Amino acid sequence: MSKTLEHNFVEQLEANQNIVHKVCRLYTNNQDAHNDLFQEVVIQLWKAYPKFRGDSKFSTWMYRVALNTAITLYRKKKRRINTQEFESVEFKIKAEEYDDTEEQQLKLLYSAVKELNDIEKALVFLYLEDKNYKEISETMGISEVNARVKMSRIKTKLKTILNP
Known part of the structure; x- marks a missing residue:
C-alpha cells in the first residue's frame, strides 16, 4: 500500500x-x-x-x-x-448534573438491552448514537424500512422487558 x-x-x-x-x-x-x-x-x-x-x-x-x-x-x-456490566461503566459527568433517577433509568435500560440478541443490540447502539434510519440502514446493510420495522419491534420488546 x-x-x-x-x-x-x-x-x-x-x-x-x-x-x-x-x-x-x-x-x-x-x-x-x-x-x-x-x-x-x-x-x-x-x-x-x-x-x-x-x-x-x-x-x-x-x-x-x-x-x-x-x-x-x-x-x-x-x-x-x-x-x-453496567456497574463497571465509568461515566464522566459533572457533579451538578448528577441525577440518581437518570442513573437508575440507564441501569434498567442497559439491563434490558443485555437481553437482546447481537443484531438488536447493534441497532439499539446506533439508535442511541443518534444515527438516523438512513445511516442505520447503511451501517447494518439493510433497507431503511427494515431498520424502522426492526427498531419498532425492538422498542416493543424493550417495553415488555422493562414493564412485564
Whole structure:
C-alpha cells in the first residue's frame, strides 16, 4: 500500500477511534477482551480500507466493519461475548448534573438491552448514537424500512422487558 493510503487510514482511524471503542464496550466485559476486539477491528479495517470507495461516510463504514467484526467473532467462537456490566461503566459527568433517577433509568435500560440478541443490540447502539434510519440502514446493510420495522419491534420488546 502507498504511504498516502496508509497516512489517510491512520488519520481517519485516529479521528474516529471512539466508534471502535464503543462497539468493543458493547460486546466485551473486560479490558483484555476489549483490547483484543479493538485490535481485531483495526486489522479488519486495515484489510478492507483499500476497497473503501467513499460511497458512505468513513464513520458509517467504520461502524459497519466494527459491528460485523464483533458479531462474526461471536459466531465463530460459538460462545457468548459478554457485554460489560453496567456497574463497571465509568461515566464522566459533572457533579451538578448528577441525577440518581437518570442513573437508575440507564441501569434498567442497559439491563434490558443485555437481553437482546447481537443484531438488536447493534441497532439499539446506533439508535442511541443518534444515527438516523438512513445511516442505520447503511451501517447494518439493510433497507431503511427494515431498520424502522426492526427498531419498532425492538422498542416493543424493550417495553415488555422493562414493564412485564
